[in-house]
Amino acid sequence: EQGVGAGGRRLSVSPAVYRDNSLSKGGLAKEKGCVVRGRPFKKQPNVNCRIESFGYTLMEFSETKRKWVEEIGFDGLFSLIGKGLTRNLCYWLMTRVDVPNRIFISVDGKEFPLTKVQVHWVMGLPIGPNVLPKGDENGSLKEDLGRLWSKYSSKAPSGAAGISRKTVVDVLLSDDVSEKDFKECFVMLALMDVLCPTTCHRMSSKLLPYVCYAVRARQYDWCSLVLEHLFHSIQNFAKRFYPDGYAKGCGGCTIFLAVLYLDKLKRQPTQWGVFPRLKAWSKKEMNKARACDELPSGDYGKLGVVDVAYGENHPLDCRTQCQVFGQAIFSPL
Numbered sequence: 001e002q003g004v005g006a007g008g009r010r011l012s013v014s015p016a017v018y019r020d021n022s023l024s025k026g027g028l029a030k031e032k033g034c035v036v037r038g039r040p041f042k043k044q045p046n047v048n049c050r051i052e053s054f055g056y057t058l059m060e061f062s063e064t065k066r067k068w069v070e071e072i073g074f075d076g077l078f079s080l081i082g083k084g085l086t087r088n089l090c091y092w093l094m095t096r097v098d099v100p101n102r103i104f105i106s107v108d109g110k111e112f113p114l115t116k117v118q119v120h121w122v123m124g125l126p127i128g129p130n131v132l133p134k135g136d137e138n139g140s141l142k143e144d145l146g147r148l149w150s151k152y153s154s155k156a157p158s159g160a161a162g163i164s165r166k167t168v169v170d171v172l173l174s175d176d177v178s179e180k181d182f183k184e185c186f187v188m189l190a191l192m193d194v195l196c197p198t199t200c201h202r203m204s205s206k207l208l209p210y211v212c213y214a215v216r217a218r219q220y221d222w223c224s225l226v227l228e229h230l231f232h233s234i235q236n237f238a239k240r241f242y243p244d245g246y247a248k249g250c251g252g253c254t255i256f257l258a259v260l261y262l263d264k265l266k267r268q269p270t271q272w273g274v275f276p277r278l279k280a281w282s283k284k285e286m287n288k289a290r291a292c293d294e295l296p297s298g299d300y301g302k303l304g305v306v307d308v309a310y311g312e313n314h315p316l317d318c319r320t321q322c323q324v325f326g327q328a329i330f331s332p333l
Contacts, residue, residue: 013238015100025245026095026238035095036088037298039246045091046199046249048233054193055081060173065182072183072217076124077190079278083255086290090254091247092300093261094237102231104261107301112264114231119223121310122259124276125195128219135209144212148184156202163203165192180215187214195222195253196229226253262289264305272314 014023021027029038039045058081061069069075096105097114104112120127136142152163152171171177171185191197191207198204213220233252240247259277263269267289271280293303308314 013235013242017242018098018100018238019105024242026242029245030095033295033297033299033301035092035299039091041246041248044087045247047085047087047090047254048197048199048249048251049085049090049254050193050197051080051083051085051255054189055083057169057172057189065172068179068182069186072187072214073126074186074190074217076276076278077194079124079276080194080255082283083278083281084283084286085255086258086286088298089261089290089300090258091250093254093257094234094247094250095241097231097234097257099231099235099238104257106264106305108304110305110307112305112307114227114260116221116223116227118260118310119226119253119256121275122256122263122277123195123223123226123253124278125222125226126218127221127223128217130220132210132213132220132222132225135206141209141212145208148208148211152185152188152203162200162205163188163208165189165201165203168192168203183217184211184214187211187217194255195226197251197253199249199251226256229253230256258286261305262286263310264308265289265293266304266306267292267316269314269317272317277310 017023017027021031026035029035032038054077058078066075066078069078093104096107097103098105098111102114104114106112116127119125136145149163152167153161154164154167155161156164168185168188171181172189177185188203188208188211191210192201192203196204196207210225230252233250237247237250255278259281262281263277270285270289274280290300293300295302306315
């Protein structure tokens with residue numbers, strides 16, 4: 001069930017393709033370890049997760065605006081300031097996710113379920129008791145959606161209407177922005193740039209309903225939203241990668257996937273116990289870990305991974321490990 005259908009529409013990928021490398025060109029590239037260098041493009045792959053530009057915007061916030069972000073529970077995203085994405089690593093990681101089973105598979109065959117709790121640990125996002133409704137299911141958001149659209153939408157030169165990133169950033173950096181407007185626009189930018197990014201620099205109409213919950217964001221589970229969008233993005237990536245052996249780029253919150261993987265590498269962990277995990281990883285540390293894990297072929301997986309969960313002691317963390325009578329014991333973090 002792969003390939004191109006009528007009108008150039010990409011068909012769905014068979015669940016078996018994610019695991020059986022003999023069934024596709026992409027699988028053969030994984031088997032040979034040439035996922036990264038096998039791309040017929042000289043430039044690094046496009047990655048929709050725009051953490052650099054998002055971080056630049058956050059740097060301009062006043063103390064009052066930082067407090068407003070903290071009030072809605074999104075202050076963990078301040079750890080993105082000064083960060084950068086390793087694009088080849090993110091591209092390679094997309095090929096290691098088995099979407100139907102929602103697991104990450106390491107080069108040495110270890111399998112790790114991908115969960116909303118991991119998103120919470122890495123990104124520091126609210127994981128409240130309430131589920132974010134999809135769209136305006138019962139029409140209760142009609143008034144709020146109309147207000148947001150009329151207030152922030154504009155027409156592009158092509159004639160298409162939408163809420164542009166520039167408009168949202170201008171509101172966020174305004175000196176006289178109200179608290180409610182700021183919180184709503186911050187959630188817009190976070191969704192567009194980092195949490196549920198797309199190739200377009202305009203607010204997706206499917207994401208706009210979630211902005212209506214910005215002021216009471218702590219009451220809702222944003223981690224599941226991020227994870228679902230990531231799986232959807234990897235599924236779209238797979239429709240191109242497996243039949244062709246390559247894809248032009250990747251979407252979704254790839255910074256989450258990158259930090260989760262780097263945290264599991266078989267090496268001395270970086271500031272283990274720090275929450276959110278974004279805070280523990282500087283751009284320099286990310287590049288250092290990536291370089292250590294890179295294979296001569298250009299793919300990754302040289303170091304291997306350890307099976308450790310957030311909230312547990314890390315078996316390779318020298319700070320918590322003591323040697324007593326030749327046996328390793330671990331003290332609480």
